[in-house]
Amino acid sequence: MDANLIKQYGDELYNAMLERKTIAPLSSRGVEMSIEDAYHTSLHMLNRRVEAGARVVGKKIGVTSKAVQTMLNVHQPDFGYLTDDMVFSQGEEMPISERLIQPRAEGEIAFILKKDLIGPGISNADVLAATECVIPCFEVVDSRIENWQIAIQDTIADNASCGLFVLGDKAVSPTKVDLVTCGMVVEKNGKILSTGAGAAALGSPVNCVTWLANTLGEFGIPLKAGEVILSGSLVPLEPVKAGDFMRVDIGGIGSASVYFS
Amino acid sequence: MSNRTFTKEQVASMAEYIENAELNVHDIPKVTNDYPDMTFGDAYDVQWEIRRRKEARGNKVVGMKMGLTSWAKMAQMGVDTPVYGFLADYFSVPDGGEVDTSELIHPKIEAEVAFVTKAPLKGPGCHIGDVLAATDFVIPAVEVIDSRYENFKFDLISVVADNASSTRFITGGRIAKVEDVDLKTLGVVVEINGEVVELGAGAAVLGHPASSVAMLANMLAERGEHIPAGTFIMTGGITAAVAVKKGDNVTVRYQDLGTVSARFV
Numbered sequence A: 001m002d003a004n005l006i007k008q009y010g011d012e013l014y015n016a017m018l019e020r021k022t023i024a025p026l027s028s029r030g031v032e033m034s035i036e037d038a039y040h041t042s043l044h045m046l047n048r049r050v051e052a053g054a055r056v057v058g059k060k061i062g063v064t065s066k067a068v069q070t071m072l073n074v075h076q077p078d079f080g081y082l083t084d085d086m087v088f089s090q091g092e093e094m095p096i097s098e099r100l101i102q103p104r105a106e107g108e109i110a111f112i113l114k115k116d117l118i119g120p121g122i123s124n125a126d127v128l129a130a131t132e133c134v135i136p137c138f139e140v141v142d143s144r145i146e147n148w149q150i151a152i153q154d155t156i157a158d159n160a161s162c163g164l165f166v167l168g169d170k171a172v173s174p175t176k177v178d179l180v181t182c183g184m185v186v187e188k189n190g191k192i193l194s195t196g197a198g199a200a201a202l203g204s205p206v207n208c209v210t211w212l213a214n215t216l217g218e219f220g221i222p223l224k225a226g227e228v229i230l231s232g233s234l235v236p237l238e239p240v241k242a243g244d245f246m247r248v249d250i251g252g253i254g255s256a257s258v259y260f261s
Numbered sequence B: 001m002s003n004r005t006f007t008k009e010q011v012a013s014m015a016e017y018i019e020n021a022e023l024n025v026h027d028i029p030k031v032t033n034d035y036p037d038m039t040f041g042d043a044y045d046v047q048w049e050i051r052r053r054k055e056a057r058g059n060k061v062v063g064m065k066m067g068l069t070s071w072a073k074m075a076q077m078g079v080d081t082p083v084y085g086f087l088a089d090y091f092s093v094p095d096g097g098e099v100d101t102s103e104l105i106h107p108k109i110e111a112e113v114a115f116v117t118k119a120p121l122k123g124p125g126c127h128i129g130d131v132l133a134a135t136d137f138v139i140p141a142v143e144v145i146d147s148r149y150e151n152f153k154f155d156l157i158s159v160v161a162d163n164a165s166s167t168r169f170i171t172g173g174r175i176a177k178v179e180d181v182d183l184k185t186l187g188v189v190v191e192i193n194g195e196v197v198e199l200g201a202g203a204a205v206l207g208h209p210a211s212s213v214a215m216l217a218n219m220l221a222e223r224g225e226h227i228p229a230g231t232f233i234m235t236g237g238i239t240a241a242v243a244v245k246k247g248d249n250v251t252v253r254y255q256d257l258g259t260v261s262a263r264f265v
Helices: A003-019 A035-051 A066-072 A124-130 A152-157 A205-217 B008-023 B040-056 B071-077 B128-133 B156-161 B209-221
Strands: A056-062 A078-083 A104-113 A131-141 A162-167 A183-188 A191-197 A228-230 A245-250 A254-260 B061-067 B083-088 B108-117 B135-145 B166-171 B187-192 B195-201 B232-234 B249-254 B258-264
Touching: A003 A035, A003 A152, A035 A078, A035 A152, A056 A162, A056 A205, A078 A152, A078 A162, A078 A205, A104 A183, A104 A205, A104 A245, A124 A131, A124 A205, A131 A228, A131 A245, A131 A254, A162 A254, A183 B187, A183 B195, A191 B187, B008 B040, B008 B156, B040 B061, B040 B083, B040 B156, B061 B166, B061 B209, B083 B156, B083 B166, B083 B209, B108 B187, B108 B209, B108 B249, B128 B135, B128 B209, B135 B209, B135 B249, B135 B258, B166 B258, B209 B232
Parallel strands: A056 A228, B061 B232
Antiparallel strands: A056 A078, A104 A131, A104 A228, A131 A162, A183 A191, A183 A245, A191 B195, A245 A254, B061 B083, B108 B135, B108 B232, B135 B166, B187 B195, B187 B249, B249 B258
């Protein structure tokens, strides 16, 4: 793809996010889009947001479950950027009518880094040593693409379908919890919806962060101390609407909840 | 449940028929095909007769199990009640041990949490608080189920008569006091030959595995039975059941409770 088209797509996605409207899938417009083109589009969309005053606070990893990888016919995860305006705290209402289009909630484990991670060559031991703490998290994914009709290129270009996220009320050192076996229970409006465990994300949430550090390392981009890294969903995505209340409990870590308005 | 249509002779004859399918390792059509009016009362009578037959032969009953305790499975079966079964001594397989597939028809495995009681539990009205107070410890367990029915297809009444598909179980890992583990969020990861095939958390079992024990006490009360102190109880699959075959190596990893494994030979 030529640079102008990448810019045009990035602008389209940026405007769609601002105006809360969807656009036609980029992958079905008759122009071949590589994975690299898609990441360049995502970066352009990010640059527009940073120009408008947003600050990058971390990254998210997506497409980490076998089910989603099979659906998108890919065998690796993807990533997007987290900015300060996407973070919500416990007790804050998440206003779908102002910020989101077709949101879906997923329970995850967030990593907070205390040291830079510069790939390639990063191992899980490096990631654990660089992790200050893990926190329960709901990522509310959203797609600027019509009806979530996404190919892998569409979701990558669209900031890995990231919407907003809410961090939980407890931070735990990674030395205190087994991130492979820690169980997850997701409740919607007080009813248990799904359960999962850490291994649902590429066998371990740590594998996901390691993958990201090494993938970004190839482009000279570090994961930085202080950044929050969302490591990927441990349960199936759940569509949400105004009035819904979601809660996630993670064994040995804690809980996070979010009310949608 | 007290509703019954079978004579004593019919109960005995059906118990022999189903137990022989287990002992001779062959499948049979589900029993409700020939007895469409059979009730839960009849089905549990058949199960208790199978139990009596085994005890008369010198086998010991070493525990109880609950089945169909996850909402996903109950919805799949179109029912709102779990079922129970008993565990005979020869069902037990040591951790890391071998399960002989030549003795089984079409085995599947499920990851569960088991309770061992230190005080009797009597229904009706038994609740989760009673169960937690009466629990000596919890221990991870992998259940091997093996319906005697063709293609693992059955209705609830047929599966009750078939001792809730019970066949083998493996316990291991490490035990814990209920106050030291959060059984609701306790995670399990099921691996077959090193590949993760299923995972979940304790809440998948009726919201909390202890609820399953309370339900067992209340179901047993309908027959005037109770759960004595020292009873080993498997609470039902946290994960979906996964088919296993000869040559498979099963490992289940439990949060805070270690690992249970077995080889299918």
